[in-house]
Amino acid sequence: MTEFIQQILNGLSLGSIYALIALGYTMVYGVIQLINFAHGEILMVGAFAAFFAITVWGANIFAAIIIAMIASSLLGVVIERVAYRPLRNSGRLAVLITAIGVSLLLQNGGLMVFGTDFRAFPRVIENTHYKFFNGSITITSYQILIFTVTVVMMLILQYIVQKTKVGKAMRAVSWDKDAAKLMGINVDNIISVTFAIGSAFAAVAGVLLGLYYNTIYPLMGLMPGLKAFVAAVLGGIGLIPGAFAGGFLLGITETMVSGYWSTKWRDPFVFIILILILIIKPSGLLGREEKEKV
Amino acid sequence: MLSIKDIDVYYGAIHALKGINLEIKQGEIVTLIGANGAGKSTTLRTISGLVHPKKGTITFEGQDITRLPAQKIVELGISHVPEGRRPFAKMTVLENLELGAYLRKDKDGVRKSLERVFEYFPRLKERMYQKAGTLSGGEQQMLAIGRALMSKPKLLLLDEPSMGLAPILVQEIFKIIKEINEAGTTILLVEQNAHMALQIADRAYVLETGRIVLSGAAEELAETEAVKNAYLGG
Ligand SMILES: Nc1ncnc2c1ncn2[C@@H]1O[C@H](COP(=O)(O)OP(=O)(O)OP(=O)(O)O)[C@@H](O)[C@H]1O
Ligand SMILES: [Mg+2]
Numbered sequence: 398m399t400e401f402i403q404q405i406l407n408g409l410s411l412g413s414i415y416a417l418i419a420l421g422y423t424m425v426y427g428v429i430q431l432i433n434f435a436h437g438e439i440l441m442v443g444a445f446a447a448f449f450a451i452t453v454w455g456a457n458i459f460a461a462i463i464i465a466m467i468a469s470s471l472l473g474v475v476i477e478r479v480a481y482r483p484l485r486n487s488g489r490l491a492v493l494i495t496a497i498g499v500s501l502l503l504q505n506g507g508l509m510v511f512g513t514d515f516r517a518f519p520r521v522i523e524n525t526h527y528k529f530f531n532g533s534i535t536i537t538s539y540q541i542l543i544f545t546v547t548v549v550m551m552l553i554l555q556y557i558v559q560k561t562k563v564g565k566a567m568r569a570v571s572w573d574k575d576a577a578k579l580m581g582i583n584v585d586n587i588i589s590v591t592f593a594i595g596s597a598f599a600a601v602a603g604v605l606l607g608l609y610y611n612t613i614y615p616l617m618g619l620m621p622g623l624k625a626f627v628a629a630v631l632g633g634i635g636l637i638p639g640a641f642a643g644g645f646l647l648g649i650t651e652t653m654v655s656g657y658w659s660t661k662w663r664d665p666f667v668f669i670i671l672i673l674i675l676i677i678k679p680s681g682l683l684g685r686e687e688k689e690k691v
Numbered sequence: 692m693l694s695i696k697d698i699d700v701y702y703g704a705i706h707a708l709k710g711i712n713l714e715i716k717q718g719e720i721v722t723l724i725g726a727n728g729a730g731k732s733t734t735l736r737t738i739s740g741l742v743h744p745k746k747g748t749i750t751f752e753g754q755d756i757t758r759l760p761a762q763k764i765v766e767l768g769i770s771h772v773p774e775g776r777r778p779f780a781k782m783t784v785l786e787n788l789e790l791g792a793y794l795r796k797d798k799d800g801v802r803k804s805l806e807r808v809f810e811y812f813p814r815l816k817e818r819m820y821q822k823a824g825t826l827s828g829g830e831q832q833m834l835a836i837g838r839a840l841m842s843k844p845k846l847l848l849l850d851e852p853s854m855g856l857a858p859i860l861v862q863e864i865f866k867i868i869k870e871i872n873e874a875g876t877t878i879l880l881v882e883q884n885a886h887m888a889l890q891i892a893d894r895a896y897v898l899e900t901g902r903i904v905l906s907g908a909a910e911e912l913a914e915t916e917a918v919k920n921a922y923l924g925g
Contacts, residue, residue: 562793569779569790575741576777581765581794581842 399533404656405649410540412648413547414609417602418625419632419640420554421473421595427571427635428591430489434496435476436599437622438503443469443600444518444613445511451519458521458604462546465600473596474589482585507615515614518607543605550601551641554594558637563590571635620664624651627671633681642683692717692877693738693769693846698747698757700730700737707733708744709901715846715879720872722880722888722909724922725898731881732774734898735848738879739771740764751846766794770844774851774881776835780824784815787823787834791841801841808837811867829860836867846877853884865891885922889913897922 418440425433433439446468447461456464480499484492525538558564569577570587578584606621607613628647632639647667655663674681693715700708708730715721723731736742738749740761749757756764770791779787788808792801809816812833818826823834832852839847849868853861861884869891872878882888889895889909897905897918905912912918 565782565786565790566793568782572779572781573777575761576773576779577790578741578761579739579765579771579773579777580790580838581762582790583760583762 399530400656403534404652406534406536406540407656408649408652409645410543410609410648411652412628412645413543414602414605414621414644415625415628415648416641416644417547417550417598417605418621419629419644420637421599422626422629423632423635423637423640424567424591424595426629427637428567428588429481429485431481431492432496432626432634433473433476433481433592433595434493434622435499435503436595436625437618438500438507439469439473439476439596439618440599440603440606440622441507441613441615441618442472442503442603443596444603444607444617445507446600447604448516448518448607448613451521461521462601462604465604466597469596469600469603470593473592473599477589477592482588504616504619511615513615515612518611518613520611521608539608543609546601546605550598554598554637557594563587567591624664624667627667627674630671630679631674631681633684636681636683639681639683643681646682692752693879694750695734695738696748696750698737698744698749700733700742700744702733702742707901708737710747711898711901711903713896713903715877717877718872718875719894720868720878720880720892722882722885722892722895723898724882724885724888724895724918726921727883728900729898730901731898732850735771735773735850735879735881738764738848739769741771762794765842768843768845769848770839770842770846771848772835772839772850772852774854776831778823778826778831778834778838780822782823783820784823784826784834785819787838788815788841791838794842800843804841804843808840811840811870812837828855829857829864832856832864836864836871840871840876844876846879847871848879848881850881851883852880853882853887861887885918889918 418436421436422432425431443465447465450456450461450464476499480495481492484495523538527536558567566577566582566587567590569580569582570584574584606617624647625644628643629640631647632643651663651667654666695711695713697710697712698708699710711734723734725731733742737744740759743758748755751767751769754767756767779790788805792804795801814830815833815837818830823831826834836852852864852868856864865887868878868880880888880892889912892909894907895909895912896903905917
């Protein structure tokens with residue numbers, strides 16, 4: 398039983414990170430029906446920005462997160478502007494191929510600029526282990542940090558989307574672009590804002606991944622990116638609560654599979670889930686036939 | 692106030708508008724009637740900047756708006772109630788109305804406009820916190836018109852406000868359109884219901900497969916044989 402609880406706790410912190418990443422996929426999908434395959438690389442750039450902020454400028458972890466968010470947002474906005482916007486009226490396949498191209502470009506760009514080696518992410522805060530039930534359950538301060546940051550980000554996002562003017566505009570754009578234009582909404586700007594927010598969340602996830610696994614490297618966004626994409630589909634692509642539900646569920650599933658079965662099956666299992674969900678319920682767990690996409 | 696000169700609009704290879712000319716003077720109700728696919732909605736979409744003409748010009752209060760993006764045109768004072776109402780279905784009635792005032796900064800003015808809309812359509816006030824998608828067709832039409840009024844337009848473009856409504860509701864909506872006009876808003880009204888439209892309009896244009904084939908005072912047009920036969924059921 399304690400083993401089970403331990404796996405849930407581990408799954409929650411890993412799932413938090415997936416949720417933060419999944420959010421970017423889902424928000425972007427909500428406004429332009431595109432899977433931004435470069436999202437994992439946006440995360441990687443955020444992690445490196447934080448890394449340099451800490452190691453070169455001596456920033457603390459919170460300043461580093463802010464810097465990472467800014468760097469990733471800028472990158473996300475530029476990618477949309479340069480690569481996706483010119484294709485807005487082209488077929489979906491053209492945009493999808495472009496997205497994969499941007500992803501590969503950034504992976505290789507990352508390898509060129511940052512080199513191929515793994516770098517140890519600085520241990521900016523003490524990773525204390527808190528033991529419970531005679532040491533059978535351990536919670537680390539990193540896990541607490543990851544989970545807390547995610548919950549706070551989630552609340553901020555809910556506030557932005559539900560209460561602010563820009564959030565309402567995002568929901569309008571995601572529902573009906575022409576009708577949104579008739580309200581005087583600058584749809585291009587709202588799409589940029591969406592990329593900025595989604596990318597900022599990816600940056601936070603990137604920093605947390607750096608802390609969680611202790612290393613960063615130019616291809617670090619690849620696997621978490623794919624898994625978070627699965628999480629977004631699992632929860633219902635385009636649905637913000639779905640991204641969180643899918644992220645947590647996937648994180649827990651993953652730790653369960655590696656804990657009770659085999660770490661070898663951890664990654665394949667995620668893609669089995671993707672295939673199953675696409676066969677059984679493509680709209681995702683929280684998805685209905687017609688849905689609000691942001 | 693609005694002047695359309697010789698515009699040509701294409702959707703890909705489809706030539707939807709073929710050299711349209713149209714004038715609207717301040718304070719008027721002008722109606723645009725015509726059969727399905729004639730290009731009525733396209734005319735409105737071109738005015739509001741959702742599509743752009745290949746050729747020709749549109750001027751509004753002396754300013755060339757032909758190439759302006761839709762949000763700039765709203766800012767200049769043109770508001771468009773699209774065909775099919777297009778409410779933001781998952782948002783509340785109030786949120787929909789607030790979005791109508793998206794560009795406005797004058798909070799007091801926005802509150803006054805909201806009160807105004809609720810005076811025209813008391814039913815919207817009762818359903819303020821209801822999701823727009825759950826409103827009846829008639830209520831959605833009220834919401835669409837109310838939402839368009841929230842930007843305090845000088846010119847209101849209405850695309851088939853009577854579509855799918857019971858006759859009694861059509862009467863009510865037309866009465867309100869008249870009131871909106873009397874309160875100072877110029878109106879361009881697209882209608883299938885030519886009978887009603889010609890009754891409240893000052894002038895009318897008849898559109899046939901992308902061309903204006905007739906125009907003139909609404910009363911006179913209603914008497915011509917061509918219009919009677921084609922649009923008023925003989
Ligand atoms: N998005 C589009 N893509 C291609 N063709 C279009 C598009 N929208 C309209 N058309 C075509 O342009 C022509 C004019 O259409 P429009 O919607 O303006 O007609 P309408 O007079 O409003 O008709 P209705 O009374 O049925 O609403 C039609 O032939 C239509 O098929
Ligand atoms: Mg039409």
